Amino acid sequence: MIKIRANLINPISPEEVQLLKDYTLGYENGIIKLLRPFDPDQDRDSESALDSVIIPGLIDLHTHLSQYWARASYQPSLLPWLNQHIFPAEALSQDPVYAQDLARAFFKALFASGTTTAVVYTAPFKHACEIAMETALHLGARALIGMTMMDANSPDYLIQKTAHALEDSFDLFERYNTKDSRLNYIFSPRFALSCSADLMKQTANFAHQHDAYIQSHLSENKDEIAQVKGIFGKPTYTQVYENFGLLGSKTILGHAIHLSEEEISILASTDTAIAHCPESNFFLKSGEFPFAALLDKSLRIGLASDVAAGNSLSMLQQAKLASYRQSSLSLSPQRLFWHLTLGAAEALGWHDRIGSLQIGKEADLCKFKLNAHHAVDDQLLPKLIYLNDEFRISKTIIKGNTVFQS
Numbered sequence: 001m002i003k004i005r006a007n008l009i010n011p012i013s014p015e016e017v018q019l020l021k022d023y024t025l026g027y028e029n030g031i032i033k034l035l036r037p038f039d040p041d042q043d044r045d046s047e048s049a050l051d052s053v054i055i056p057g058l059i060d061l062h063t064h065l066s067q068y069w070a071r072a073s074y075q076p077s078l079l080p081w082l083n084q085h086i087f088p089a090e091a092l093s094q095d096p097v098y099a100q101d102l103a104r105a106f107f108k109a110l111f112a113s114g115t116t117t118a119v120v121y122t123a124p125f126k127h128a129c130e131i132a133m134e135t136a137l138h139l140g141a142r143a144l145i146g147m148t149m150m151d152a153n154s155p156d157y158l159i160q161k162t163a164h165a166l167e168d169s170f171d172l173f174e175r176y177n178t179k180d181s182r183l184n185y186i187f188s189p190r191f192a193l194s195c196s197a198d199l200m201k202q203t204a205n206f207a208h209q210h211d212a213y214i215q216s217h218l219s220e221n222k223d224e225i226a227q228v229k230g231i232f233g234k235p236t237y238t239q240v241y242e243n244f245g246l247l248g249s250k251t252i253l254g255h256a257i258h259l260s261e262e263e264i265s266i267l268a269s270t271d272t273a274i275a276h277c278p279e280s281n282f283f284l285k286s287g288e289f290p291f292a293a294l295l296d297k298s299l300r301i302g303l304a305s306d307v308a309a310g311n312s313l314s315m316l317q318q319a320k321l322a323s324y325r326q327s328s329l330s331l332s333p334q335r336l337f338w339h340l341t342l343g344a345a346e347a348l349g350w351h352d353r354i355g356s357l358q359i360g361k362e363a364d365l366c367k368f369k370l371n372a373h374h375a376v377d378d379q380l381l382p383k384l385i386y387l388n389d390e391f392r393i394s395k396t397i398i399k400g401n402t403v404f405q406s
Contacts, residue, residue, distance in 0.1 A: 001028040002400070003046040005038050006367065007053045007376045009384070010357045011342040014335045021376050025054060027363035030400035035359055049367065052394060053380065055337075056356050057116025057142075057364030058315040059344035062215065062254040062275035062304035065132055066090045066123035066148070068106045071308040076285045078221035078309075083155070086308065090148075091157050093123035096131065103135035110141070111396045111404035113313040114366035117142045117344075117354060119215060119252060119275070119304075121188050124148040124158050126168040133176045136183055140401045142354075142364065144213055146188030147172060149203065152196045153231075162199050169203070173212060182399060186213040186252075191220075192228045192240045204245035213250045215275075216241070219263070220255035220286050238263035247272045252347065254306060255280075256294070257287040264290070268297040273347035276301055276339070278321040280309035289322075292329045302344030303336075315340050316388035323385075333382040367395040 008020040024043045026034030038046070066089070073085035093099040110118055120143050122129040129147035136143050147169055151162045160168075169187055177185040187207050189195040207214050219225055219237045232240045238259065241247050247270035254275040256267070267274070276289050294301060303318045304310070310318065319336040345355025354364045368391040370376070374383060384391055396404040 001026045001033055003034065003043060004049050004054065005043060005046040006049040008357055009053060009055045009337070009381055011056065011334075011338050011355070014338040014343065015332070017334050017337055017381060019376070019378065019380065022050060025357065025365075027400050030362055032357065032359050032361050032363050035357060051370050052367050053370060053376070053384070054357070054365055054367045055384075056341045057354065057366050057396065057398065058114045058340050059302060059348070059355070060110070060115050060118040060305050060313070060315055061252055061273075061302035061344055061347060062119055062277055063307045063310075063313070064121045065103060065106045066093050066121065066128065067308035068102060068109070071311045073308065076283070077223070078284050078286060079223055081284060081309070087155050087158055089308070090123040093125055093128040096127055099123070099125075099128045099131045100135070103132045104139075107135055107139045107141050108404070109313050111139075112393065113315065114393045114396055115313060115315055116364040116366065116396060116398045117348070119143070119186060120145045121148050121190075121215070122146065124150050124160055124165075126172065129172055133172070133183065137180055140182070140398050140403050142182040142398050144184040144186040144215075144348075145176075146186040146215060149187070149189045149199060150194035151199050152194055154194045162196055165199060166202050166206075170206060173210065177212065184213060186215050189214075189216050189246070191217040191224070192232065192237065193224055197232070197244065200241075200244035200246055207250070208245065208248065211250070213252070214246055214248070215252045215254070216246065218253040218256045219258045220281075221284070222258060225258055236260060236263050238266050242266055242270070249273075249349065254304060255286065257281060257289055259290060259293070261293075264293055264297050264299070268299055271300070273300040273302070275304040275347075276322060277304045277306035277310060278318055278325045279311060280306035282321060282325055283311065284309050288325060288327060291326055291331070300343070300347040301339055302347040303339045314388060316385055319385045320388065333385050336385055337381060363397055363400040365395075365397040366393060368392065369394045
C-alpha cells in the first residue's frame with residue numbers, strides 16, 4: 001500500500017468541506033484503503049508531505065482537445081470565432097502526426113493542471129478521435145471522449161456525411177467504450193446549428209439503447225439561438241434537443257446561458273446535466289450563467305474549462321471565474337469546490353467512484369505544495385481557489401497511478 005501523510009480537503013456537500021490536518025491516506029490497486037489521523041505507531045512507512053494539501057482529482061466537464069493550440073484566438077462572439085479561428089484549427093487534425101502531437105500535449109497539460117477526469121470533444125475526424133483514445137489509454141487518463149459530429153451548416157473542409165458521422169461514432173463506441181474502466185465514449189453532436197435532424201435522432205436512439213453518454217452545446221450565444229429556432233421551428237433551443245431525444249441523465253450540455261423558465265424545467269425533468277464554462281462565457285462575451293435559477297431546480301452542475309474559448313485548463317481558475325462572473329449570487333468556496341469535485345462526479349453519475357476522499361473510492365488525487373505563509377486552517381480552501389497561481393501542483397494521481405509529478 002502507498003501511504004501519504006499530508007493535510008486533506010474533502011468535499012461533503014455544497015455547503016461543507018472537511019479539513020483534515022495531519023492525516024494518513026493510503027491506496028492500493030487504485031483504491032483508497034486507508035484514511036485516518038496520522039498514527040506514529042502504524043504509519044511510520046508513510047511518505048511525509050505535511051508541507052502539502054491533497055484534494056480529490058479535479059473534474060472538467062467540457063473541453064475541446066482539438067482546440068488546445070488555438071487558445072487566445074481573439075474574437076468576442078461565438079459564431080465569428082468559430083469560423084475565423086476554431087474551424088481552421090480543428091482542420092489541422094486531418095494530419096495524424098499533428099493530431100498525435102496535440103493529443104499528447106493536451107493530456108499532459110490536463111494532468112499538470114490537476115485534472116483527473118475530463119469530458120472531451122475531438123475534431124470531426126475518426127482517426128483524430130482514435131488517436132485521442134489511444135493516447136488517453138497510454139498516458140492513463142480518465143476521460144469521456146467523443147468525435148465531434150457536424151453534418152449541416154458547416155465548412156466544406158469539416159462537414160461530414162450523415163451516414164459516415166453516425167457509422168464512425170457507433171464504431172468508436174463499440175471499440176472503446178469498455179476497453180478500460182477509466183475511458184468512455186461520449187456521442188458528441190456539436191450543436192443543433194451544425195447537426196441535421198436525422199443525425200440528432202439517430203444519435204439519441206443509439207445512445208439510449210446502449211446506455212451511452214451524449215454531450216453538446218446549448219444556448220451559448222443569442223445569434224446561435226436565433227438561427228437554431230429559424231432552422232428547426234421550435235419555440236426554444238432546449239425543445240429542439242428534447243424533440244430529438246438528446247436529453248437525459250447521461251447528457252451533458254455546455255453553457256446553457258440564455259434559458260427560459262420552461263427550458264430550465266425541461267432540463268430538470270429530464271435530469272440533464274450542465275457544464276458551466278465561466279472563462280469561455282467571459283472571453284466570448286456570451287452572457288452570465290443563470291446559476292441561481294438552475295440551482296433552484298436542483299440541476300446537476302459541474303464546472304468546465306471549455307478550451308479554447310476558455311484559455312486555461314486550470315479548474316481552480318474556472319472556480320474563481322465562476323464566482324467573479326455572478327453579478328449578484330454569492331458562491332461560497334465550499335460550493336465552488338463541490339462543482340469541481342463531488343458535484344461534478346454526480347453530474348457524471350460517478351459519485352460512487354470518484355469526487356471525494358473516501359475509503360473504497362478510486363484514488364484520483366491532486367497534491368499541492370504549500371508555501372510558508374499558507375496556514376492549514378479554514379481559509380486554506382478560499383486561498384486555493386482565489387490564489388490558485390500561488391499553489392504548485394506537485395503530483396496528480398489517477399486510479400493510483402502517478403500521471404504527473406513536478
